[in-house]
Amino acid sequence: MKDVKSPVSKSAATGKTGGLNAEIQSRIGHQLRAMYDDVVRQGVPDRFAELIRKLDVPANSSQVEEDEGGGTNNDGRV
Amino acid sequence: MPLTDALRDDILAAVPSLRAFAISLSGNSDRADDLVQETLLRALANIDSFQPGSNLPAWLFTILRNLFRSDYRKRRREVEDAEGNYAKTLKTQPSQGAHLEFEEFRTALDKLPQDQREALILVGASGFSYEDAATICGCAVGTIKSRVNRARSKLAALLYVDGAEDFGPDDTVRAVIGGNG
Numbered sequence: 001m002k003d004v005k006s007p008v009s010k011s012a013a014t015g016k017t018g019g020l021n022a023e024i025q026s027r028i029g030h031q032l033r034a035m036y037d038d039v040v041r042q043g044v045p046d047r048f049a050e051l052i053r054k055l056d057v058p059a060n061s062s063q064v065e066e067d068e069g070g071g072t073n074n075d076g077r078v
Numbered sequence: 079m080p081l082t083d084a085l086r087d088d089i090l091a092a093v094p095s096l097r098a099f100a101i102s103l104s105g106n107s108d109r110a111d112d113l114v115q116e117t118l119l120r121a122l123a124n125i126d127s128f129q130p131g132s133n134l135p136a137w138l139f140t141i142l143r144n145l146f147r148s149d150y151r152k153r154r155r156e157v158e159d160a161e162g163n164y165a166k167t168l169k170t171q172p173s174q175g176a177h178l179e180f181e182e183f184r185t186a187l188d189k190l191p192q193d194q195r196e197a198l199i200l201v202g203a204s205g206f207s208y209e210d211a212a213t214i215c216g217c218a219v220g221t222i223k224s225r226v227n228r229a230r231s232k233l234a235a236l237l238y239v240d241g242a243e244d245f246g247p248d249d250t251v252r253a254v255i256g257g258n259g
Contacts, residue, residue: 024234029202031183036203039098045111048093048118052086055122 081125085134089121092135095204096142102199103146105188113149117142136210143196143214150192186236190229197225198233 096117100110120141121128128137187195193215200211201222208226212219 024238025230028230028233028237031180032187032198032203035180035183035187036095036098036102036199039101040094042094042097044090044093045097047111048114049090051115051118052090052093052122055081055119 081122085125085128088134089118089138092138093118095135096138099139099199099204100142100146102187102203103143103192103196105184113142113146116145120145133210133213135204136206136214139200139204139206140214140216182237183233186233189236190232194225194229194232197222198229201226 093114096114097110100113100117101107104110104113117138121138128134190198196215197211200206200214201208206214208219208222212222215222
């Protein structure tokens with residue numbers, strides 16, 4: 001998460017020929033995370049929650065899945 | 079290790095960031111979700127090969143990244159489709175100005191070489207260490223560092239330097255850059 005280099009100096013902002021200035025880098029880091037977090041915040045779509053839940057029951061097991069809400073189930077860790 | 083409830087929960091918890099990574103890579107939300115689905119199936123099928131105590135997100139990201147790579151070789155990215163589909167993935171539409179800036183950023187990101195883009199996302203957005211990112215990408219730590227640096231430089235050039243390629247920064251950005259002398 002801490003991809004942005006610590007701010008070097010404000011005056012570096014004027015030199016766009018050489019090194020990248022801290023402000024632009026911080027802005028890029030910010031936009032990158034904003035874009036990414038927009039998707040992260042959508043949480044887990046139902047199709048994936050279901051997929052993982054279904055495949056959780058071993059094929060040769062006689063266990064019946066009875067858990068709908070993701071709370072307690074089976075005899076594993078809760 | 080066997081698929082315990084705890085492990086299943088951990089996999090589930092990784093899904094949101096897997097999706098974000100997949101969308102960042104593919105630029106297409108439908109394809110990204112297919113990629114995530116395939117990743118989960120593959121992970122669950124190979125769960126025995128996961129080492130307990132090792133980094134589960136890194137393991138899942140590695141699978142997704144490899145799937146994307148092999149898929150990429152088969153069919154080219156549908157770049158022209160990327161922006162529209164990506165916008166659809168947003169629950170809340172950003173305001174007009176922010177949206178424009180977002181589009182520009184997305185477009186610039188798409189222009190990066192794939193190696194650089196994935197390195198930047200893993201380190202800068204997913205929050206992986208350089209070491210984890212190197213493991214995920216199957217390369218040296220130094221390689222990741224240099225890819226991230228090059229990605230940042232290129233983004234800065236595309237977004238914030240006047241006359242960069244075929245689009246320039248918007249007024250807000252100009253004000254920010256120009257106004258802080």
